[in-house]
Amino acid sequence: MTTLHDQLNELAGPLTQPSPEQVDADVARGRRALRRRRALQATGGSAVAAAVLAAALTYGTVGSNPPVPSTAAGSSAPAATTPLRLVAFQGEQPEGYTLDTIPDGWEIQGVNAYRLTLAPIGASDQEPDSFAGKIVVMLQSDEGFVPEGTTVRAGDRSGVLVDSPDGLARTLWIKHSADAWVLVQVWSGLGMSVDDIADLAAGIHVHADAQPGHG
């Protein structure tokens, strides 16, 4: 009697070596995919985040309210000449996260299962899905992408700091679990050094109820 193993092997077909053209095409497809992924990543880590960022840059706000055009820098962005200083976070901890520190004079502007937005107290831009001039923390599902940038130590964790090609933001990627990264995106011009970003990220703890974005 022919075994199932034999039949499956027959169905699988012969072991045919690929042609040089096939191999070259595989490499070319990989390169194109990597370029696309890096372009997306540089603007926030996912297609969703990229879309949100694009909207934020263009309109200043996104969400249920009609978008209102604003300047690209965002009206709430503080002057770059004043470095931010991290202080102990004293307020009520947001659902899904625990913060050890926060920039002095800043507050939690909004939090949901997908992102945590930090902004200056009394910022004119009160839309938490607008990230210009702010700091946003997100979970990003790990879909095999490996961020490439500067390796940064954030407490007892290692991260990778990625600059967006347009220079608008820096994003620190820290592995959260086997399935997800924590992304801390800091808008340019906030006066935060790499050490500041690492210190802030080291004090951000993401709980199990936060939801990763996919992109």
Place this chain on the structure above:
Amino acid sequence: MTSERDAQFHSFVVAHRAAMVRTATLLTAGDQHLAEDLVQSTLTKLYVAWPAFRRAANPDGYVRRTLVNVLTDEHRRGWRRRERPVAVLPDEPAAETVGGELTEGLRAALRDLPPRMRAALVFRYVYDLDVAATADALGCSEGTVKSQTARALDRVRAVLGPVSSVLA
């Protein structure tokens, strides 16, 4: 070659592509067009995640897991229903099939299985993976592998009859 990644990936493709096509052919129930698409998509994902793949403790397991993920994703997107335009009509439709009557029956039986159940059968009975390694490839529990494999065998037997004592 423009980078170390390209060079390493090129070598990997030369060494492993043929075996991946065979696995993909089984995972797609003998559809060689779909198998080629599956391999291309899997290789692209591997290239993008190349540093992580290189660090993987079990590279074979990583490849199997990626193949299954691509298969599942594409199945959800209705891959099997996608039309495939061709430049010319094929002269011999049967030329792309492999094997004889027995294999054709097996192909039909596999086609009727959900993709992950099919994958469980392939990994257990072609590659002789144990339950734990199959569970790793499928991203599920060992119990799920056992139940999926048993159901797959029942359904294959229903189509083919008693295929072999090695299945007991």
